[in-house]
Amino acid sequence: xxxxxxxxxxxxxxxxxxxxxxxxxxxxxxxxxxxxxxxxxxxxxxxxxxxxxxxxxxxxxxxxxxxxxxxxxxxxxxxxxxxxxxxxxxxxxxxxxxxxxxxxxxxxxxxxxxxxxxxxxxxxxxxxxxxxxxxxxxxxxxxxxxxxxxxxxxxxxxxxxxxxxxxxxxxxxxxxxxxxxxxxxxxxxxxxxxxxxxxxxxxxxxxxxxxxxxxxxxxxxxxxxxxxxxxxxxxxxxxxxxxxxxxxxxxxxxxxxxxxxxxxxxxxxxxxxxxxxxxxxxxxxxxxxxxxxxxxxxxxxxxxxxxxxxxxxxxxxxxxxxxxxxxxxxxxxxxxxxxxxxxxxxxxxxxxxxxxxxxxxxxxxxxxxxxxxxxxxxxxxxxxxxxxxxxxxxxxxxxxxxxxxxxxxxxxxxxxxxxxxxxxxxxxxxxxxxxxxxxxxxxxxxxxxxxxxxxxxxxxxxxxxxxxxxxxxxxxxxxxxxxxxxxxxxxxxxxxxxxxxxxxxxxxxxxxxxxxxxxxxxxxxxxxxxxxxxxxxxxxxxxxxxxxxxxxxxxxxxxxxxxxxxxxxxxxxxxxxxxxxxxxxxxxxxxxx
RNA sequence: GGGGUAGUAGUUCAACUGGAUAGAAUGACGGAUUUCGGCUCCGUUGGUUGGGGGUUCGAAUCCUCCCUACCUCACCA
Numbered sequence: 001x002x003x004x005x006x007x008x009x010x011x012x013x014x015x016x017x018x019x020x021x022x023x024x025x026x027x028x029x030x031x032x033x034x035x036x037x038x039x040x041x042x043x044x045x046x047x048x049x050x051x052x053x054x055x056x057x058x059x060x061x062x063x064x065x066x067x068x069x070x071x072x073x074x075x076x077x078x079x080x081x082x083x084x085x086x087x088x089x090x091x092x093x094x095x096x097x098x099x100x101x102x103x104x105x106x107x108x109x110x111x112x113x114x115x116x117x118x119x120x121x122x123x124x125x126x127x128x129x130x131x132x133x134x135x136x137x138x139x140x141x142x143x144x145x146x147x148x149x150x151x152x153x154x155x156x157x158x159x160x161x162x163x164x165x166x167x168x169x170x171x172x173x174x175x176x177x178x179x180x181x182x183x184x185x186x187x188x189x190x191x192x193x194x195x196x197x198x199x200x201x202x203x204x205x206x207x208x209x210x211x212x213x214x215x216x217x218x219x220x221x222x223x224x225x226x227x228x229x230x231x232x233x234x235x236x237x238x239x240x241x242x243x244x245x246x247x248x249x250x251x252x253x254x255x256x257x258x259x260x261x262x263x264x265x266x267x268x269x270x271x272x273x274x275x276x277x278x279x280x281x282x283x284x285x286x287x288x289x290x291x292x293x294x295x296x297x298x299x300x301x302x303x304x305x306x307x308x309x310x311x312x313x314x315x316x317x318x319x320x321x322x323x324x325x326x327x328x329x330x331x332x333x334x335x336x337x338x339x340x341x342x343x344x345x346x347x348x349x350x351x352x353x354x355x356x357x358x359x360x361x362x363x364x365x366x367x368x369x370x371x372x373x374x375x376x377x378x379x380x381x382x383x384x385x386x387x388x389x390x391x392x393x394x395x396x397x398x399x400x401x402x403x404x405x406x407x408x409x410x411x412x413x414x415x416x417x418x419x420x421x422x423x424x425x426x427x428x429x430x431x432x433x434x435x436x437x438x439x440x441x442x443x444x445x446x447x448x449x450x451x452x453x454x455x456x457x458x459x460x461x462x463x464x465x466x467x468x469x470x471x472x473x474x475x476x477x478x479x480x481x482x483x484x485x486x487x488x489x490x491x492x493x494x495x496x497x498x499x500x501x502x503x504x505x506x507x508x509x510x511x512x513x514x515x516x517x518x519x520x521x522x523x524x525x526x527x528x529x530x531x532x533x534x535x536x537x538x539x540x541x542x543x544x545x546x547x548x549x550x551x552x553x554x555x556x557x558x559x560x561x562x563x564x565x566x567x568x569x570x571x572x573x574x575x576x577x578x579x580x581x582x583x584x585x586x587x588x589x590x591x592x593x
Numbered sequence: 594g595g596g597g598u599a600g601u602a603g604u605u606c607a608a609c610u611g612g613a614u615a616g617a618a619u620g621a622c623g624g625a626u627u628u629c630g631g632c633u634c635c636g637u638u639g640g641u642u643g644g645g646g647g648u649u650c651g652a653a654u655c656c657u658c659c660c661u662a663c664c665u666c667a668c669c670a
Contacts (some may be wrong), residue, residue, distance in 0.1 A: 033613065080613075360597060469618085470636085473606075547634070570603075
């Protein structure tokens, strides 16, 4: 479609150059609204600013010109300032004959000139299991990575694992006190759950101790800071920082349990990473960068020894970079990580951070600091910010146990898929393992589509009780339509060696064709905006258009050979576009369902 | 208090980034089809786009002031 706009736009520029001696580049084509005749529309108002004529007159002028000079346009009509063109059947036929043989239609190739982009997502803490919020993060990050790849970029998917800090020490202390030497293997529990349970236990004991101290007459602040169990955790953190052997070995042991658990969850979600970064490995580099920044006078040191940056001239405030005791903060680590990645990867041309919008300010500051430090690549960093996932009774709070666990949710989705499929009596002819595969595909498809179809920056309301619909604007509906289309294609024995020449299109067919042709610009647009929700919208619209088309024509039984071939071509391209679009969202499509 | 994001049918979401009469799904009601594939299709119903003002041929979209919700402004990560 864009190609077409571009060609017509060029024609018009030439025309205006010759006739009015004005060079204009603002020929803004768009799809015609379906209530009006025509396929594409030129809005002529912008032109009137440069050429003072009645819109009717100038529209007629342009219309007549294009109809004579371009074989792509077969007719036009004018409604106030909108000039609607009808695209000729010949042009559609030409395009269809071309793209039916081009399986990579719309995708860009990855070659030696491709740019490398790091997409960071997930970024878990190692003291608790993944939850619904992580799922949104993972799905977004993974999908954006796929979109960037479809745009011809080399993508490195990475996660930064927050493996150090007081929260991990809490789990460690708790396990030492109450663990009785148990292990996940012994109790047959997923490692991340196992460690997470000890974190929860810690918080419980901690609260009990606070209450006890307050009852004894201490202030709340005193109680919070002097609780014995907390002191133990703090002690453990400082032992960790000086590298005490036993602590490090416990830390390693428990982290390994957690990673094993994470791996299971990632596998279930169908998500992989190309590399991992650990905060424990980059925070030292961060400190070095701070030192350099002080020498360059980008940062300054306060009397108590803490290090800051002054961003008041940018409309922000002062930001802490190093505590007075010299230890690092979040920002320190992130500076280190960013620099580390560019060091590791000299050809790197951009990074995407998939992190919740509660950290918008943090990333604004991070990018600004990197720029002030003189890193030219700071401009190519992007924060993919997304909204929180809310439950019907409010925000998820892990401290209050009000969370939706990732594993449980995934299992629930698969079970729901199973129940519904059984109730509808589908899948009767399939083997047990085929069926189980399908339940996974459908359940996950529902979950992924449900989350990705929403604009990332908006919050999502998730009602676990209502679960997820399997009809309407949903993943399974798309998967089902795909399976039905594949069935049609299996039943056709048409070959396309000889191109089609002269069918006429009805309006359902042209609507479908136009939508099919939007696919290439869909990819480039969404890569700019990094928005899988655009793709989800495209997909659903495509499925609806196909169903409407399918309902009103007989595809395989059509007598006229040319028309039949054309319809099968449309069916095939539809299948292809559905599969590719789903691929960009990480949704599998079944051949049979 | 400063900064940020959002507010669209009863509900969940769209609106090609300033274009025509703001669209789907879901719910309710009515109809078509019973065809390769059953979850298909077509209607009806439902809106002061949070509110006021402004910018222009034209605003859900841009500016401004209010209202509401959430986030953030930590020597937490």
